[in-house]
Amino acid sequence: MFWHAFYYYLKSTLRQKENLCWTLLFPIALGTMFFVAFSGLSDEESLHTIPVAAVVKEEDIALKSVLDTLGEAGEDQFLEVTYASEEEALDLLQNKEIIGILHGGSPVTLSVNAQMDNMQMEQSILSAFVDQYNAIFDGIKNVAMTNPEKVEAVIRGLSEETDYNKEITYTDGTMDEMVSYFFNLIAMTCLYASMTGLKIAIRNQANLSALGARRTLSPTHRLISILGEITACILFQTVIVWISLFYLGVILKVNFGSQTGYMMLASLVGCMFGISFGFFVGCIGKMEEAIKVGILMVLTMFNCFLSGLMVHSMRIQVEKICPWYNKINPAALISDSFYALSVFQSHDRYFGNLATLFAMAVCLCVAGFFIVRREKYATL
């Protein structure tokens, strides 16, 4: 029965030629537009050393030594560090002579100038650096508390790690502004798969559609046929995203990096989330289909906007104002997974994002199932 539902779902979806066309055309057309609009931009934006001010106290020995290492003149100099007092540093930032201020302490914090929105890339790199620094430093503190004798080893590890980050992340990394727009575009394509998830929910519920009523009357358990359809839908939408990725990466030659398998996996999980999200919205309440479509559109666009699809700096603004939202915004999670792939060599952040997406998708699906499970209705 699972395969019966799976087979007919795929068949009918592939038959909807206009739909197929639009689903594909959307990312491809938008991608091409981005590409035309941004071509040339990434050359100018190639990475230089980032000027920062550091406000440190005596006890910030670790931070100072890391900054000194990163600030050493040479091929791969990452930071140009000016040690200053709080006021001097703020002046520098006001005059846009530096990109950010690093405040010593535990944890280390970063201030940037919101008006310097032509420097978003540098700002986001700095913010990533600070995050990483704090994470590592926390690690050291834990070690010091439990196994003081190992601290030295860890610190040695830290400086190696920083070195390593410096090379990979900040100079050889493929992160540039244009690519990040494309990441967001892919995220949007994944989230728009929610429309098809919505349709599955509606077409399986007796109180929402005649087709749903007819299926409810059959001796087939509804969850089985829904599961069949959702699986087929995930497959279909993922292939659409893969085709878009192929187009952007191979035809337009957008530099996504070389981790193709991981990118395909991220698209799959992104689509799983999108479809579960649509399915869930389709399951709640007895609203008109058009209203539910509207809800999905608005939520998808809003999340994509916050994750930087239209204005690149949005993501950083959100990180400042309410950082937890970046941790659950599906658009941000998807695009960040791609970003993490292209920038970091370790996959921790990538898998962290995917795990969050996957967990949210499962929750939405299960919640949807619970609502659908009710099989008798007060009105039809």
Place this chain on the structure above:
Amino acid sequence: MSTPVIKISNLVKRYHELLALDHFNLEIKEGEVFGLLGPNGSGKTTTMNCILALLTYDKGSIEVFGKEMRPDSYELKRQIGVVMQNVAVFEELTVYENIDYFCGLYIQDKALRKQYVEEAMEFVGLQEFKNFFPRKLSGGLLRRLNIACGIAHKPRLIFLDEPTVAVDPQSRNKILEGIEELNRQGATIVYTSHYMEEVEQICTRIAIMDKGKNLAIGTKEELKQMIKKSEEIRIEMVDIPQEYLADIRNLKHVYEVRFENHNLHVLCSGGKHNLLRVLDYLQEKELSFGRVYSELPTLNDVFLEITGKELRD
């Protein structure tokens, strides 16, 4: 014939304030073509959906094949076929695929299913349209597809909710014949309609419902015997003086006389030769008249007498 196929007792269903079914009772026996006749909004679809366990209800009990029907009564559902009032088919699947999809929800065996789907197509006369998509079908053909999707798995009990709405006479006859054929093959049919002609043509027993109540139940002959009127005589005339009407009213068996739109209506209850007596009287008074009709009562008359209003408004 021991347990009824469907037994409904004291069913009450409310939609908020609106009382859709009001202590509704019904028993349907195996092998019947049972007609639920009632005007729009009388509760036919609601009754059906309650039987099928799609709708919750406020009071009463429903048994199908002697068992309580529940949303997870898959064994019962397997034996039931439903053709809903609204067409429910997939736009993107062809005639064949649509029937196969729905049949596949009941029948797992591929070979058997193929045979059933072919038979269903033949049954509704859609073989030539096998590879058509629903949007390319006319309204009548679409209804036939809708029917085929509901009955392809050869159910023992079939519900049809106004399957002939907006269908041309040719398709309608095809559908009605098909229903009788299904019945001959052993299926029990529950047929709802507000077309009394159809119900009269195919149903072995009929329930007349209005405002959620079951007003009368029986074969069409039984229903017609319940009412006073047994014959309506209609005579085309240019005019007739008022005093003659009173005379005619006093003829034997006549209980109502009207003159409207150049037509004399004489309603009689019981007795024979009513027409002759009326014509004799007219000739005696040397009144000239045109064509003469004598009509037996219809279900509409039954409905009119029971509820005081026409079945079709």
